[in-house]
Amino acid sequence: MDGTAGVDLVARARAVAPLIADAANEIERTRRLTPGVVDALIGNGLYRALLPQSLGGSEAPPEIFMEMLEEIAKADASTAWCLGQNSVCAMIAAALDHESAHEIFNTAPGILAWGAVAHEARAVEGGYRVTGRWDFASGSPQASWLGAHVRIVNADGTPRKTADGSPELRTLLFPLTRAVMHDVWQAIGLAGTGTNSYEVNDLFIPDRFAALRDVPEALREPGPLYRLPTGSTYSLGFAAVSLGLARATLDAAIALARAKHQSLAASAMRDNQAVQGLIGRTEGDLRAARAYLYGTAHAMWRDLSASGVFTPAHRSAVRLAATWTIQQSADVVDIAYRMAGATAVFRSNPFERRFRDMHAITQQIQARDTHFEDVGKMILAEGR
Missing domain, CATH: 1.20.140.10 (Butyryl-CoA Dehydrogenase, subunit A, domain 3)
Structure with missing residues (x-):
């Protein structure tokens, strides 16, 4: 990457900051980003800062990503927090096949959110079945897809292990419409982040939407960002x-x-x-x-x-x-x-x-x- 797109991200963030500052009180009151702010972030490609270039993202180096967030945070911390959370979620595209990643990130609005690691998913033919509830999904009100970080168990209930003997962790990805959302984010600060909870019941996830996160051997993208x-x-x-x-x-x-x-x-x-x-x-x-x-x-x-x-x-x-x-x-x-x-x-x-x-x-x-x-x-x- 020659850095041009990355530098432009910072300039774009600086340009939309006044709009975000004007919306900050409404973001605080409604406990979610306003539609105008979300449209501005999407329209300026800011959610795609860490998405692979092969999918139309910027694949920006960390310092550019950080400068972008700094500029947005000067206007409103909740907006910057959501943007940071959802942008990092997009890095999982590097562990998906191109068609699956395209379906998630290039179908509007193309935003993925997720919460903390919890629960197990059982391996079944063609994929996994999972039941559980996850918390701390910042930016979920704007998202079209959700992720669930889970430990994998075999069909007989025994834990699946990696080559080094540690539990196998995967991130299961599914449309937000398949989950039940819980509006629980009543917090002292970062009120506008919509850091809500979500749950699914016996949901089947195909293999192609069950990614190994932060595993270099599973990466399909060559860029150093995804290491x-x-x-x-x-x-x-x-x-x-x-x-x-x-x-x-x-x-x-x-x-x-x-x-x-x-x-x-x-x-x-x-x-x-x-x-x-x-x-x-x-x-x-x-x-x-x-x-x-x-x-x-x-x-x-x-x-x-x-x-x-x-x-x-x-x-x-x-x-x-x-x-x-x-x-x-x-x-x-x-x-x-x-x-x-x-x-x-x-x-x-x-x-x-x-x-x-x-x-x-x-x-x-x-x-x-x-x-x-x-x-x-x-x-x-x-x-x-």
Whole structure:
């Protein structure tokens, strides 16, 4: 890929951001993206950022994907979160035959959503049968297809194992119309993501829609992007959402400080040395977090493009950078929120929703403190 399509994705994201910002209150109120926002994302090809070029996607490198999400997150975090989630789901196209992938992603609206790993599917002639309910399907109100990550059992009920003895996991794909949806997403933040639950009962899934996810041997696409595990791609994407959210919140605090005269204060906020110093330090923290995240992504992508191998060291580096960036972004948002004073608590101002959205992000798996333990364990084991 020459990068032209990828750069264009960022420009397109920047161009639709004002429309998304104007719709942010409605997205919050209705708890789903507005039709106008979804149409703009589809029309500009943003959902197809990580879809293979062979299917008409951009197959963009991680850094472009991250920049795209940053731009959208500055306008609305829920929209960026859905876009990130659904874009990564599209990477599974690389593990499907071309006809099946075409059916899913090139039939409007061509959006796939899924939830967390749960339940088993029983192998039967020609495919699998599955019953279960899955949670955390962000972007499902816009989706036309759903996925279910399941453990596979044989016809006799015994677990099916891979060559290394671990349980075989597959992602079963089916039209959203085959599932029962449950509107359960009543959350403190990221309210507009429609992160709902879905269930099926004794649903038959043909073999061609039962993909092995993150298994290099199962890939049908040659590009290095599809050697990057979806979990690590989520980490990079959601950390980028955090950066965009933090950038917008800090910018709002800076704009407020330029104009506001605090009650009982002798001077405007912009002339207050404590405010000046706080803004300077916080700006440095945010720029450092962004540089670290993008530097890690760049180094990983350089190695992966050259070797075609995503190593445990890459996984550890991405996990550390993403977790730290999300937590650092939360600190920036907290500082900006406190800096705004009483202004921040009113829904008419650009602080309280971003504060809630940021703290919803910190509760996700990508921001867990246990990631630091995993990385520390690896560093100690290597004697570094």
